[in-house]
Amino acid sequence: PMVGRHAMELKGKRILLFSPEPWHGLHMSKHHLSQELAARGNSVYFLDPPRPGNRGFSMEAQGDVTVVRYRHWLRGVNRLPLSLNRWYYKRLVRKIAQRTGGPFDIIWCFDTSRMQSFPEGIGHKLLHLADYDILYIGKGLIPTADIIFTTSKVVADEVAGRTKARTVYIGHALDGRWLKGIDDLVDRVPGPPRSVVFAGQLAISYNDWEGFLRIAGSHPELAFTFIGPFDPEFPEPALHDLLRLPNVTFTGLMTKDQLIPHVRAADILLFGFRSGTRAKERANPHKVLEYLSTGNVIVGSYTMDYAGRSDLMSMAPEGGDLSVTFQQALLEHHVLNGPQYRSARIAFARERSMEGLIERIESELSIG
Numbered sequence: 001p002m003v004g005r006h007a008m009e010l011k012g013k014r015i016l017l018f019s020p021e022p023w024h025g026l027h028m029s030k031h032h033l034s035q036e037l038a039a040r041g042n043s044v045y046f047l048d049p050p051r052p053g054n055r056g057f058s059m060e061a062q063g064d065v066t067v068v069r070y071r072h073w074l075r076g077v078n079r080l081p082l083s084l085n086r087w088y089y090k091r092l093v094r095k096i097a098q099r100t101g102g103p104f105d106i107i108w109c110f111d112t113s114r115m116q117s118f119p120e121g122i123g124h125k126l127l128h129l130a131d132y133d134i135l136y137i138g139k140g141l142i143p144t145a146d147i148i149f150t151t152s153k154v155v156a157d158e159v160a161g162r163t164k165a166r167t168v169y170i171g172h173a174l175d176g177r178w179l180k181g182i183d184d185l186v187d188r189v190p191g192p193p194r195s196v197v198f199a200g201q202l203a204i205s206y207n208d209w210e211g212f213l214r215i216a217g218s219h220p221e222l223a224f225t226f227i228g229p230f231d232p233e234f235p236e237p238a239l240h241d242l243l244r245l246p247n248v249t250f251t252g253l254m255t256k257d258q259l260i261p262h263v264r265a266a267d268i269l270l271f272g273f274r275s276g277t278r279a280k281e282r283a284n285p286h287k288v289l290e291y292l293s294t295g296n297v298i299v300g301s302y303t304m305d306y307a308g309r310s311d312l313m314s315m316a317p318e319g320g321d322l323s324v325t326f327q328q329a330l331l332e333h334h335v336l337n338g339p340q341y342r343s344a345r346i347a348f349a350r351e352r353s354m355e356g357l358i359e360r361i362e363s364e365l366s367i368g
Helices: 029-039 082-100 153-160 209-218 237-244 256-265 286-292 322-331 339-350 354-364
Strands: 014-018 043-047 058-062 065-069 106-109 124-129 147-150 166-169 195-199 223-227 248-252 268-270 297-300
Touching (some): 014 082, 043 082, 195 256, 209 237, 209 322, 223 256, 268 322, 286 297
Parallel strands (some): 014 106, 043 065, 106 124, 124 147, 147 166, 195 268, 223 248
């Protein structure tokens, strides 16, 4: 460690977390991180993105986390000069601090669409980049942060040259519920594959809809289940064809406790992004880690941070045809689903607990 640097213990701290996703809805790493930080004795305030119709401030306890909502009164603040953006958000942070019992130790920012640059004097400024999309919006956050954590290596590499702040590729962590009973999953007896599951966000154009359609259409003997929020009106022709197939089910959003048994029961777990055009944006999707925790066979599109790890998943080449990779995984399923491969996937996931991630963040955070 540098001289005069003391690791900051993440206990008893007041933390304001800017999230691009609201508390209610699909829970992602920022939600799980908030819960874990609160469980360690921090006061965590989760700042929802403002919604039309919000009136003034409101707070809602969600377990140990307090969800904060506010009325956004200065429309177009992101297009105003940065000094006005900083004034607006400094005022907002200070108001929340007054109403919740004092200044914040850490402003933990996952959201690049609101604050465009960190104001001074609001606490330790932590920028947590979960997406490559940061490189287009919120650029002023990068040089004004005290420390930057990224979930994929490609973002850390791109950001490091734009800031004096330490930039750390920290990766993802798993919500503890995926780790419960994980050791019993190693010795699952491989039968012939029957069920394929996709879990995640389905209302996005990043997904390789054509690939999914080719795979499900050419395997009527397999049952395909797509779990997650979806929009039946979404303008993707292949999605509409997929919805019509008799061996395909879309379930909508499930709670984490409903989801985990479904994902664990699958014979093959599937994901696919249009990697030819979206490789950097999807260099390290969080769902891969959740999939790995089940031990099950995974078929996915090209994913930079897992390149060269054929022991963990069957990955299509960059821009490659997902259905070719799927076909190969089907042929080798009895081998890929054997205990040696299953235990490799589970071991990889086990090392990435949320607790472990927070300890790593702690060792990187410093005051002094």
